[in-house]
Amino acid sequence: MLYSKMLIPTLREDPKDAEIDSHKLMLRAGLIRKSAAGLYSYLPLGFRALLKVTQIVREEMNSAGALEILPPFVTPAELWKETGRYDTMGKEMLRFKDRHDNEMVLGPTHEEAFTNIVRETVHSYRDLPVNLYQINTKFRDEIRPRYGVMRCREFIMKDAYSFDTDEAGLEANYQAMRTAYRKIFKRCGLEVDPVLADTGSMGGSASEEFMVPSQVGEELIVKCHECGYVANTERAVAHREYSVSGDPLLAIAEKETPAVKTIEELTAFFSTTPDKFIKTLVYLADGAPVVALIRGDMEVNEVKLKNAAGAVELQLAGEEKVREVTGAPVGFAGPVGLKNVRIIADISIPPLVNAITGANKKDLHLVNVNPGRDFKWEKAADIQSVQAGDLCPECKRPLNAYHGIEVGHIFKLGYKYTDAMNVIFLDKDGKEQKPIMGCYGIGVGRTMASVIEQSHDEFGIIWPMSIAPFHILIVPVNVMDAAQMEAAEKLHKSLSSRYEVLMDDRDERAGVKFNDADLIGIPIRITVGKSFAAEGKFELKLRNSKEKEFLGEAELIKRVGEIYENEMAGFNRD
Ligand SMILES: Nc1ncnc2c1ncn2[C@@H]1O[C@H](COP(=O)(O)OP(=O)(O)OP(=O)(O)O)[C@@H](O)[C@H]1O
Ligand SMILES: [Mg+2]
Ligand SMILES: [Zn+2]
Structure with missing residues (x-):
């Protein structure tokens, strides 16, 4: 791909309304543009990275046995009324009427919609278990959209809903999703902690959030370095001793x-x-x-x-x-x-x-x-806040606290929706039963932004190979130099058969090209410049390193292969 044929509107200055590094860099590197509060367009470079995250999510969901479907983004109000959530969802849920006066909703989450699909298609224990998912648009009218695609109003979510005949089945699906999530985030180059999460007023069921440790995270997490207890402070408990005093009760x-x-x-x-x-x-x-x-x-x-x-x-x-x-x-x-x-x-x-x-x-x-x-x-x-320094409920050592970005959430829902919507299947004995549910979400855009939040420097993004919009950037320093251009084009052609390659064919000063290269953060940079003219060598530099290697074409191609294979293999290692 030629840079001149792309649309990469990089910015030199930090945009005014961007507060956190990932948001600044996504705008500056030309990955996204804002259209209104909480509404963003992914531009070509950003969309390529987003598609890579999507693909990783899809592959791991599929290999965990989940089935992808594509339901409508708009859901009818009737379904929400069946579960009572039409009244309790609050203003995050955007409601409207169609031309026939039917009440509709822009889907903020899809428990009702998926439960309805299963109600209409699953009738026997033989059809279960089933775990359906979509990678689709969500709309939440967030009270304070901020941090770019990290907390926006329209965004892409992967959401899955599992239906099982019994609790053991739900546990198996939940664990399969937990494993899949760890693989997904690892493959995206993200470090995450699964953290015990609030289960809401429903209580009882298990819930974990996948947190990216980060100063800018909106969640506060406590962790015990001794035994590994880790929980969102929304639900963390602390060990405390309430000494029972033998003092006599005095008169008030x-x-x-x-x-x-x-x-x-x-x-x-x-x-x-x-x-x-x-x-x-x-x-x-x-x-x-x-x-x-x-x-x-x-x-x-x-x-x-x-x-x-x-x-x-x-x-x-x-x-x-x-x-x-x-x-x-x-x-x-x-x-x-x-x-x-x-x-x-x-x-x-x-x-x-x-x-x-x-x-x-x-x-x-x-x-x-x-x-x-x-x-x-x-x-x-227990309605008390837990803070750093409070004692671990498991081992009584002091807890540490850190901030995190929630990128994923897995949740055992139980019978809340299948009860409310009366979903029936016949068990082995021909008896009517209700399936038990779990739900599992990943914010695709937020995941991508979190990668940038975790992997950047003062010059720009440092993409992990697995989700980089391109693997290799070739920079001919002087496009007017015919020999340089010829060599760059030849290299571009031969590398493009195996890798995604961007060639900066713009007639710009070297400084401009190198600044943009650092900003957009392509993992492998190959420069065709002075050393090529002098001794036929290409300069190889990785975005995450300062070192430069000077190599002839054959060596270069071999070395690029090693780097690529090695980095990609790292994401799949346990
Ligand atoms: N406004 C948003 N913008 C981008 N991604 C979001 C947004 N809200 C939720 N997500 C993503 O969708 C995933 C699943 O949604 P879920 O309903 O569990 O989020 P949530 O608990 O509302 O998140 P938060 O507490 O950050 O509002 C989240 O883990 C997150 O990655
Ligand atoms: Mg929310
Ligand atoms: Zn502990």
Whole structure:
């Protein structure tokens, strides 16, 4: 392929609205262009890399026994109404009406659509198990699209849905997907950690996310280097000892605390430690107030609280709501005497003895508050945040924390959708049964962006061979030099039979060509320049190394083969 025939609109400067390196580089290297917030076009170079990721995903899904299909991107609202998700999906799901006034949805995910296909096509245990997947467009009206294709609104996802006759079958499919995912990311040159993930308010089932460790990752992960425990903080648990004190329960009493509100101010005021306090926070769970209680030295994890409350949406209540629920301004809330509101207590609360908490009156606190005696709760649950330094739940050593980008997600769904949509098959004995489901997603564009986030330098992208838009870039330094051009063209022709080769035939200064070469990051660069004129040698340089080798044509072709084979083999090694 000739550079002059391509469309590679490289940029010299960092685009203004790009915050992270992969986003800047994808724009600067001419891989993508923005058309509106969260909407991007993949240009020729970017699309070539995207197709490579797609192909790796497809090969590994196929070899794990999954079957590719192509359902429509648009789904009818009816299906969403069957599972109740038409009301709970929120604004990420874009709804519209067609000309006949039918309600439709731009598919943000396809559990309903795939379940419907299986409902209509699978009738016997003989048809199961089946694992169907698509590599297709998704639309999610993200509240804050950012970081380019990393979090955009329209994107390509591989999503698979497995249907099994029983739990053992689901476990087998789940493990097959887990293995396939590890291979997929490895082949893309990405380092990922499978991390325990939140299973939502459905609970019970297993879920893991595949995380690319990265400073710019939006997920926070805790990991134990001792035993390997690793979990998204949305669901991580910590080992804690709640010492049961033998202290006698003292009489509850009021204590004036003028303008003393925060835990820091209170610990100073009472000359005690934060773990003696009960923090009382008012949230809105699907619009209704819920009070969360947590020990003063801990923070509430909103995902855990949301699950414990069985809510779809959760947010901290505003000042006015706090006053309405507690009768006091923010800073003086407490559980004693609260009426007509759900109270969810963290597991750190019941063991407390003679604790301090707000009195639901301005400038007043209560001391010697005893859970159970002085107040009750609807539910005690683990709703606490886990941080670096907290102890591993498996081996009690301190946990480390790091940020990660979620590139994939596997999830045991259970019977949620097959129950709601009444999917029936006949088992061996002719009895009606429902299949059990799993679902498995990979963001194809996000995977590609993550590769760049993990593999670049100050000059540009460093593509792994496996997903590089081209394997080799040939740079004739002076296109007006007939001998150089002739040699470059000959090389281009002979290498193109085995590799994807781009030749920079532009009449540009060498500096411009080399800068663009570094920016677009093709793994192997072959320069036809000074040393060719002097001694018939080509200059071979790899994007990920500073070294240069000078080789005659035969040696060069041999060396390129070694480099290519070696790098590709590395992606498939266990
Ligand atoms: N807005 C997006 N832009 C690009 N890729 C996305 C986006 N949302 C999700 N993905 C990709 O699709 C995969 C499967 O979707 P899933 O519903 O599990 O994501 P999610 O939990 O909503 O992700 P996130 O927490 O980042 O919003 C994700 O692992 C990710 O790779
Ligand atoms: Mg999301
Ligand atoms: Zn551990």
